[in-house]
Amino acid sequence: MIQYELFATTPKAMEDILAEELKSLGVGHTKATMAGIAFQGSLATAYRLCLWSRTANRILLVLSRFEVRSQEDLYKAVQKINWFEHIQPEASIAVSFSAKNSKAINNTHFGALKVKDAIVDQMRAKFNKRPNIDTEQPDLRINVYLNGENAQLSIDLSGESLHRRGYRDVNLKAPIKENLAAAMLLRAGWPKIAAQQGSLLDPMCGSGTLLLEGAMIAADYAPGLLRDYYGFINWKKHDAACWESLRAEALQRKLVGLAQLPIIVGFDQDSHAVNAALTHIKKAGLQSYIHVEQRDIVDAKAPHSSLVGLVICNPPYGERLGDEQETADLYQRFGETLKAQFIGWKAVMIISNPELGFRLGIRSHKPITLYNGALECKLLRLDIEPEQFFIPKAKSAEQRLEQITQTTALEETDTGAEMFANRLQKNVKKMAQWARQQQISCYRVYDADLPEYSVAIDLYQGEQTWVNVQEYAPPKNIDPFKANQRLAGVLVEIPKVLGIDKAQVFLKIRSKQKSTDQYQKHNDQGHFHLINEGGCQLRVNFEDYLDTGLFLDHRPMRLMIQQQAKDKRFLNLFAYTGSATVHAAKGGAKATTSVDMSNTYLDWAKKNLHCNKLLQGDHEFIQADCMAWLAAEVTQPYPRQYDLIFLDPPTFSNSKRMEDVFDIQRDHVLLIENALTLLAVGGVLYFSTNFRRFKLDTHALADLIIEDITAATIPEDFARNPRIHTCWKIQE
Secondary structure: OOOEEEEEEOOOOOHHHHHHHHHHOOOOOEEEEOOEEEEEEOHHHHHHHHHHOOOOOEEEEEEEEEEOOOHHHHHHHHHOOOHHHOOOOOOEEEEEEEEEOOOOOOOHHHHHHHHHHHHHHHHHHHHOOOOEEOOOOOOEEEEEEEEOOEEEEEEEOOOOOOOOOOOOOOOOOOOOOHHHHHHHHHHOOHHHHHHOOOOEEEOOOOOOHHHHHHHHHHOOOOOOOOOOOOOOOOOOOOOHHHHHHHHHHHHHHHHHHHOOOOOEEEEEOOHHHHHHHHHHHHHOOOOOOEEEEEOOHHHOOOOOOOOOOEEEEOOOOOOOHHHHHHHHHHHHHHHHHHHHHOOOOEEEEEEOOHHHHHOOOEOEOOOEEEEEOOEEEEEEEEEOOHHHEOOOOOOOHHHHHHHHHHHOOOOOOOOOHHHHHHHHHHHHHHHHHHHHHHOEOEEEEEEOOOOOOOEEEEEEEOOOEEEEEEEEOOOOOOOHHHHHHHHHHHHHHHHHHHOOOHHHEEEEEEOOOOOOHHHOEOOOOOOOEEEEEOOEEEEEOOOOEOOOOOOHHHHHHHHHHHHHOOOOEEEEEOOOOOHHHHHHHHOOOOEEEEEEOOHHHHHHHHHHHHHOOOOOOOEEEEEOOHHHHHHHHOOOOOOOOEEEEEEOOOOEEOOOOOOOOEEHHHHHHHHHHHHHHOEEEEEEEEEEEOOOOOOOOOOOOOOOEEEEOHHHHOOHHHOOOOOOOEEEEEEO
16 A cells, blocks of 8 residues: 655644544654644545544645755756646646745745646646646645745645535634634543533534534544545545545444434524524534524523533634723623533633633633634633632722622731731831932832732822822732732721821722733723922822823933923923923923824823923924834934934833834834934933833944933832833933
8 A cells, every 4th residue: 555745734733633633543653843744644544634634724645855946946846747647637726835944935926836837838748738727626736835945745635724624604704713623622621521421512602613513523523524625536546436435434433423412502692693503503414413592601501401511612802902891801701600500510712811711710720822823822721610719810990899898898807917007107107208308299108018918009199198009910829818808908007007098099900911001091080180290290190090190110210301301302202191291391391292192191291281381382292103103204304303302112002093013122123213313413312111021122223322221210219129110311
């Protein structure tokens, strides 16, 4: 029996799942590579994989390997193959070409054309006929992969990706491919659960892909049985008898398997999704075996008389900013449903934001990385047992306070709160004296000094004293009840130590952020208060945003700008609420420009200037994406010129108003270079970031005079946390 060199492709991160599957289908030695497995086997082996593989994309039969140092090398190597052994002269073909690290050919379209020309020219020369091109369902699909100078040419036996089982409406866009769904089920241990007659339930089933893949696995139903097209059907070396034998065997196994199928149920709140799922189930011939109905997630229940089994779903990812809170609430409701209705079951779901998994309130096994298209995701596997339950991490102060009141009374705090109170009192006494000497009215008095009490506490003094408390999210290994008890102790002791009403204490939740959460609105109270800094009146807000509108750690930087601004033209990029602009104007700047993407914050900046009776001067406010504004400005024949520029960008931003995602590490060189184009001769640019892992690309900026002035810009109240920001003075 002829042994062929074969290669099975699969989505990234699914290689080990595919390798296990190949072994279960009789493949011996395998070699895993990125997004695929290499192995040897007979034609029957290749056919069996096309019919039975649940996780592969394509099965390739390698025809030739050769070196490509020029375009002509590719053409000649393809012509050396006798294509009449594989297709009729008038047959249809399609060529897939990909290249990596190739100096000879880096345009995949050109590479595909070169391969096609070589085949067509050979056939035309021999038979005076030429193959046709059919990109949809050709008689033969040729695959060429060029890595450096090494090329591999294969016949694609699958013809089209094997994830296309044949039951899905091709016009309906689905959120998950069939082979990824199968990988989820295999990783969740569904074959073993199904063998024990455990049930399968998808409470957010969408178009039914997970249900169908689960049923096919449980019923020993070959995923390729519904397909009527493969890449080998019109291949001249096709063994039709072998293929029909394998199909007959698969049909018999399906009949036996369907008789033993466990209970499989799906719910979805969307009637259109339910209709799509029912259509797909019918096309797969499984309408008598899978039950689907319209039902909200909170109404999901285990089927009557069913054995405990597996809950599986592909919930919404909440990638768009506006969907984040709604998605977080959905996960919390889902977690509550699992705890109430599915004790003893297992659950598995794929998510793109691991933070959402914590909203379930159920501890998971170590997450498994998978990719849904290009999007990196995590597969969460849960045991729905009471000992695995915990209180979900709050994403807002309101949620955190609600948790505290549910689990502990504010009067019943732990005894360690006295230790916290003593430390706070000591800090306040020390810092108050320093603040009076420096004429500072807003400053930090506590920053996780005691690890058990992981909060930051800032005093704001105006017409009265306000306290802004930021809780750092407790580690996973901290008991939620204990964390709530400690935070309750903090909120009780602060008013006592400072002698203020508890209504003057505001709580914020500080957690790992995917984007610029400090700029996202959390409330809509609209209460603003005036504070004084360096002779400037500034408006702050304690309720509506994660941050107050004033970054206290930048106090020395703002005062430095105020001292240097006299008769200068000042540019404030990513201006936020314009506090640096106020200081520049107070210091005598002859003109200021403040650029920010948010009209809300620019309006705040204008009101800050108005409070100081400075709005009448030459002050410009520009609502724009700073990256785009700079890029446009530097192309002008005579770009604006500034003597003093303050550049304090966010770490990351994917605002819907922006054309592209902003990443400080990736984009800072271009940002600085464009900003310097607007810097007048002898001018100074101050660049700052609070990204702790940031590395300034000094090589790319080698022609500049760069001075790290971080130490001079860290105020005494932040000295215990010198990594709060990093700052450079940059000149040309």
